[in-house]
Amino acid sequence: MAALTMKELLEAGVHFGHQTRRWNPKMKKFIYGGRNGIYIIDLHQTLKRIQEACEYIRSVVAGGGNILMVGTKKQAQDALEEAAKRCGMFYVSQRWLGGMLTNFSTMMTRVRRLKELREMENDGRLDRLPKKEQIRLTEERTKLEKLLSGIEDMPGLPDVLFIVDLKKEHIAVSEAMRLEIPIVAIVDTNCDPDEATYPIPGNDDAIRAIKLVCSKIADAALEGKQEREARLTEISSEQPLPKETAKAAPEAAEGGEVEPGAAEAEMETAPEAAEATEQAEEPLQMNDSGVISPEEESPRD
Numbered sequence: 001m002a003a004l005t006m007k008e009l010l011e012a013g014v015h016f017g018h019q020t021r022r023w024n025p026k027m028k029k030f031i032y033g034g035r036n037g038i039y040i041i042d043l044h045q046t047l048k049r050i051q052e053a054c055e056y057i058r059s060v061v062a063g064g065g066n067i068l069m070v071g072t073k074k075q076a077q078d079a080l081e082e083a084a085k086r087c088g089m090f091y092v093s094q095r096w097l098g099g100m101l102t103n104f105s106t107m108m109t110r111v112r113r114l115k116e117l118r119e120m121e122n123d124g125r126l127d128r129l130p131k132k133e134q135i136r137l138t139e140e141r142t143k144l145e146k147l148l149s150g151i152e153d154m155p156g157l158p159d160v161l162f163i164v165d166l167k168k169e170h171i172a173v174s175e176a177m178r179l180e181i182p183i184v185a186i187v188d189t190n191c192d193p194d195e196a197t198y199p200i201p202g203n204d205d206a207i208r209a210i211k212l213v214c215s216k217i218a219d220a221a222l223e224g225k226q227e228r229e230a231r232l233t234e235i236s237s238e239q240p241l242p243k244e245t246a247k248a249a250p251e252a253a254e255g256g257e258v259e260p261g262a263a264e265a266e267m268e269t270a271p272e273a274a275e276a277t278e279q280a281e282e283p284l285q286m287n288d289s290g291v292i293s294p295e296e297e298s299p300r301d
Helices: 004-010 025-030 043-062 074-087 105-123 131-148 170-178 207-239 262-281
Strands: 016-019 031-035 038-039 067-070 088-090 160-164 183-187 198-201 285-287 291-294
Touching: 004 207, 025 031, 025 043, 025 198, 025 291, 031 088, 043 067, 043 160, 043 198, 043 207, 067 074, 067 207, 074 088, 074 207, 105 131, 105 183, 131 262, 160 207, 170 183, 183 207
Parallel strands: 067 088, 067 160, 160 183, 183 198
Antiparallel strands: 016 038, 031 038, 285 291
16 A cells, blocks of 8 residues: 555645534644634644554454445545445445444345345346336335445444544444444544544545545555455465375386286186185095095095
């Protein structure tokens, strides 16, 4: 990931805060000063906090974690959605539905309903319904896609929430805090930085500022994915190959070749050899003149 510079932050307008009459006293440590009735954010602290947040995001994704990116205000929607898709993470950019985290199982039933409606459209079942029913189901699918398309493949609760504007997304913040899910967030001068695990002081209203921060978060997630894939590849390469279970013929083991018909000849001579062995093992019988073999024994009167 390319290092972020102070010049990039200045050009994006990350340093502009809210009006001085609209501020949260807890943000005082992140404020450089005021100018023309607007607070100026200390970009040295912003740069440091972005680096810390990106390092945390990278480590979470490298460990197999997932990120849910949340930004429903108009200025953040496009930038956040683009960044989430680029790094393969999940997002909510339209409206946060109450219970999206605390009532996750019910939310997943709506996701399954969305997939079911898509299947109905793809396999032609929707076309066989009455026209009025088709319109109703199409409207339902469109609404669900708008609200849930960013989380339909999310396997479970996210490991981290990235939020643009804590005040706007206060419901998402309260749900994440209740479930003890860490929060990485852009915090403007009117926000409470204590609500975020990793606060990034900056302008949460300017499109360029939001896009810059979202882009860096996406870069960190991509680095984490690459690190995880490299580790998995290394582990798989260290695993031993499966042992051969097939047994080779004695001739093959000695490096010789089996001549054609040798196996058949061996099978034909096997019964004769067995019969000779049995005869050799028969006990010798004694008569008056001495020891004789079974073939030489004369019949008794």
